[in-house]
Amino acid sequence: MKTRAAIVIALFAAWAVPAQASNWTTYRIPESGTSIDIPTSIFTEQAGKPDGYGQQFRTSDGAADLTVQAVPRQPGISPGAFLKAKQPPSGIVYKRIAPDFFVVSSIKRDKIWYDRCNFTSRYVHCVLINYPATEKRQWDEVVTRISHSLSGG
Numbered sequence: 001m002k003t004r005a006a007i008v009i010a011l012f013a014a015w016a017v018p019a020q021a022s023n024w025t026t027y028r029i030p031e032s033g034t035s036i037d038i039p040t041s042i043f044t045e046q047a048g049k050p051d052g053y054g055q056q057f058r059t060s061d062g063a064a065d066l067t068v069q070a071v072p073r074q075p076g077i078s079p080g081a082f083l084k085a086k087q088p089p090s091g092i093v094y095k096r097i098a099p100d101f102f103v104v105s106s107i108k109r110d111k112i113w114y115d116r117c118n119f120t121s122r123y124v125h126c127v128l129i130n131y132p133a134t135e136k137r138q139w140d141e142v143v144t145r146i147s148h149s150l151s152g153g
Contacts, residue, residue, distance in 0.1 A: 026149075029053045032070035033153020034125040039142055064131035064139075070123045070152065079119055088115075103147070107133050116147050125152035 023041040028034065031053045043057035043066050050056055052071035058064065077085075079102040094105040105114040112133050117126040127150050131139045 024145075027055065027068055029055075029068065029070050029125075032123040032125065033120075034068065034070040034123070035149070035151050036068050036127055037145060037149035038066065038068070039146075042142065064129070066130075066146070067126070067128040069126045069128070071126075073119060073122055073124050079117065082117065082119075082124060089113075110134070112136060112139070114143055114147070116150060118150055118152055120152045123152055125150060 023039065024037050025040050027036055027038045034054070038057065042059055042064070044060050045058050047056040047058040047065060050067050050069040052069055054067065054069035056065060056067045058066070074082075079100065080097045083097065083102050083104065088104055089106065089108055092104050092106045094103065096103045100120075101116065101118045103114075103116045105112065107113075110133055111130045114129045115126065117124050119125075127146055129143055129146065131143075
């Protein structure tokens with residue numbers, strides 16, 4: 001009886017944890033020079049195209065999604081002005097704006113949303129990630145690696 005209970009608990013724990021980031025690949029947008037590391041063991045499905053160039057991905061259960069995007073940069077637009085023009089939701093929990101990038105994150109409904117955009121002379125290179133707020137700890141390292149790998153030519 002105890003063995004059966006232990007198996008049920010182990011299966012539930014494995015089910016509740018997002019897929020392990022065991023396989024990674026570098027996704028590139030040839031038109032803009034954008035590149036980013038993506039955990040293909042987590043984001044297993046393509047989910048459409050964003051504005052500009054790029055690709056949207058999602059987990060097999062649809063609980064999390066990732067968008068890699070590059071859009072032409074309007075001459076002279078700063079990261080702060082670009083962010084403001086996008087009208088992000090109110091209640092941002094984390095916001096950092098620098099001369100060549102911004103990062104914002106918050107919680108909307110039951111999901112954490114995380115956006116980072118890097119600015120080069122010709123393009124704005126962005127990654128947008130949405131994932132269950134209840135799984136924040138399991139996602140922290142994955143989101144950090146994805147964010148830190150974002151670059152553009």
